[in-house]
Amino acid sequence: MTAPSPTLAARLQRTLRQDVQSMHAYAIQPSAGFVKLDTMENPHRLPEALQRELGERLARVAINRYPAERTEDLRAALARHAGLHELGEGCALTLGNGSDEIITMLCMAADKPGACYMAPLPGFVMYEMSAKLQGVPFVGVPLTPRFELDEAAMLAAIEQHRPTLLWLACPNNPTANLWDEQVIERLVQAAPGLVVFDEAYQPFASRDAMPLMRRYPHVLVMRTMSKFGLAGVRIGYLMGAREVVAEVEKLRPPFNISVLNAEAALFALEHADEYARQAASIREQRERLASALAAMPGVTAFPSQANMILVRVPDAARTFAALKQRRILVKNVSALHPLLANCLRLTVGTPDETGQLVQALGEALKETS
Numbered sequence: 001m002t003a004p005s006p007t008l009a010a011r012l013q014r015t016l017r018q019d020v021q022s023m024h025a026y027a028i029q030p031s032a033g034f035v036k037l038d039t040m041e042n043p044h045r046l047p048e049a050l051q052r053e054l055g056e057r058l059a060r061v062a063i064n065r066y067p068a069e070r071t072e073d074l075r076a077a078l079a080r081h082a083g084l085h086e087l088g089e090g091c092a093l094t095l096g097n098g099s100d101e102i103i104t105m106l107c108m109a110a111d112k113p114g115a116c117y118m119a120p121l122p123g124f125v126m127y128e129m130s131a132k133l134q135g136v137p138f139v140g141v142p143l144t145p146r147f148e149l150d151e152a153a154m155l156a157a158i159e160q161h162r163p164t165l166l167w168l169a170c171p172n173n174p175t176a177n178l179w180d181e182q183v184i185e186r187l188v189q190a191a192p193g194l195v196v197f198d199e200a201y202q203p204f205a206s207r208d209a210m211p212l213m214r215r216y217p218h219v220l221v222m223r224t225m226s227k228f229g230l231a232g233v234r235i236g237y238l239m240g241a242r243e244v245v246a247e248v249e250k251l252r253p254p255f256n257i258s259v260l261n262a263e264a265a266l267f268a269l270e271h272a273d274e275y276a277r278q279a280a281s282i283r284e285q286r287e288r289l290a291s292a293l294a295a296m297p298g299v300t301a302f303p304s305q306a307n308m309i310l311v312r313v314p315d316a317a318r319t320f321a322a323l324k325q326r327r328i329l330v331k332n333v334s335a336l337h338p339l340l341a342n343c344l345r346l347t348v349g350t351p352d353e354t355g356q357l358v359q360a361l362g363e364a365l366k367e368t369s
């Protein structure tokens with residue numbers, strides 16, 4: 001695109017928010033021809049017969065119509081999938097175009113004068129970004145050097161800033177670990193506003209926050225179908241007390257779930273056993289990758305309950321480049337937070353991809369030492 005004319009540039013300058021003008025649009029790394037281990041996608045496709053069946057289902061969808069009852073079918077299917085009814089009639093579920101959109105909706109909903117949003121850092125970047133775009137101060141509380149919750153610092157920050165929203169990603173991104181349950185419960189008890197458990201990586205984790213949601217009505221649980229295996233489909237969901245969900249629902253763009261997205265997600269839930277097998281394979285590969293990393297000199301691999309492993313290497317930039325040269329794409333997270341110095345985030349892939357990653361990482365480390 002050519003530069004805007006001087007008059008348009010001046011008009012934009014006086015019309016658009018300064019912070020928006022200073023931002024960069026989200027950049028997607030080109031990945032064609034790479035083993036793609038940078039964004040925690042499920043590496044598996046559906047078996048061919050199911051793909052064909054899905055194609056036929058999607059072909060029958062009336063794309064000339066706005067989304068209607070199918071959105072409600074999806075809401076009910078996700079509630080069943082998550083076991084929401086076991087929590088009684090008091091809970092409800094709303095839908096987002098990915099959980100990114102739910103983060104935006106919650107940040108809009110809780111933007112009262114004096115509001116403040118809080119999350120441990122390093123964490124998922126959208127909490128801070130959405131807060132800032134909403135004009136709400138964001139307080140990030142550093143984790144310990146082993147990426148555990150710093151309970152004293154969290155309690156002090158809660159007391160001082162009285163956050164209206166507290167985000168707890170369980171497991172956390174990019175550190176991949178699950179925090180101590182008792183510490184989490186004490187934070188839930190201390191929080192004066194809403195506490196949102198972001199369970200994007202729940203298919204790979206050993207526990208979830210549903211028991212806490214049952215006991216504390218200010219606890220919300222947010223999940224996504226992205227890591228489950230539908231990153232391209234864009235379905236996120238938020239569960240919690242009916243009264244809270246009803247308020248968030250008012251901010252939901254009426255047609256945010258396309259008819260194709262709803263149908264594809266319903267199809268996936270009908271075949272949840274296939275996705276459960278895929279998640280089991282990913283968990284198995286995670287353990288295989290963790291053992292291989294533990295045997296690599298100079299590498300520290302942090303404990304993971306997700307479909308990624310955070311590792312510290314002697315020189316992350318050079319290791320990243322050496323992997324890229326071998327057509328393997330991972331994420332260099334070193335610059336995201338001082339605690340992440342020299343850290344790379346490795347997404348867990350197929351058995352074949354794990355083999356390639358281990359081989360290439362071994363070579364890359366030799367080359368860069």
Ligand code: PMP
Binds near residue numbers: 100173198200224231
């Ligand atoms: N939460 C966490 C912790 C994530 O890591 C991500 C994506 N990487 C998301 C939410 C957003 O996922 P989506 O918008 O695809 O649902």
